[in-house]
Amino acid sequence: MGFLDMLIDAARQVPSTADVLRGVRLLARRIGSAELEAWADRELSGYPEDGRLPSYRGPYRCEAHVRYRRTPGGVAPGMAPLPQSAFAEELRDSRLMRVYEVAVVDPVDHLDDLVRAGAPLVRPWGGVQIDLINRLIDIGGLDVEPGHTIAAAETRLAGDSVAKVVDSVRSRVLGLALGLERVAPSAGDEDGPSSVSPAMHEVITKTLA
Structure with missing residues (x-):
């Protein structure tokens, strides 16, 4: 099972959204996406009160x-x-x-x-x-x-509005993994791409929009 397959399963099944995002952060580091890593870090640590929010x-x-x-x-x-x-x-x-x-x-x-x-x-x-x-x-x-x-x-x-925020995060992770799987199936694997191609960047941009 490749890294993206594991991330897809995690987004669908792992109860802890923070654990799912740690997988996204590892993916971001392996493919060299500072943009994606920054998003995962903000979701994990919280956003500044006066900053721009998704x-x-x-x-x-x-x-x-x-x-x-x-x-x-x-x-x-x-x-x-x-x-x-x-x-x-x-x-x-x-x-x-x-x-x-x-x-x-x-x-x-x-x-x-x-x-x-x-x-x-x-x-x-x-x-x-x-x-x-x-x-x-x-x-x-x-x-x-x-x-x-x-x-x-x-x-x-x-509480239902809070749940919608969490669901949105998990949906973005799932969309990210499914999108990358189409354009770069080995993304996140140890021997996978170490830089972001234009097609990968498009998937990441849509995820963070």
Whole structure:
């Protein structure tokens, strides 16, 4: 069995997407593709917060949940949904609504863990965001119960959306291996090509698009 055959089987069967990507990284090194190796490394280690993301990593629409502080009464137990409709109508098309978006920059092994647990991807809000929201409450830009402010907040990307990101990675690996198998069947083998031909480069480019 050649290297590409093993990679195809791994993309279809191996539970750990990180292990599949380690196979891609080895393939990239053997064929001399810095572009492919960089993609595998980013998927394994995560993407920078301010960097460019592949389209399959979002941003995605998500839900916001908050924990209220009540006066009197202190911090309320548990988290409650914060719908966009709670914001004043003139704010609902503003940049503020980006709090309802999540860009999935996390390493793929973390995403795998969430998929196995059926759990959402959670992003806590920073202090600056919470202060802004509380100022909106003060001026009537956010409709909450009287005497309530926000003590903590987070965005949650549903588990099925997280699973779609993982599936997209695995589909790209499978497409890569199948495409290379057509144009360079021995790619990844120890005695296979050590440089990327134009046909191989086309397959890699389509994979990373």
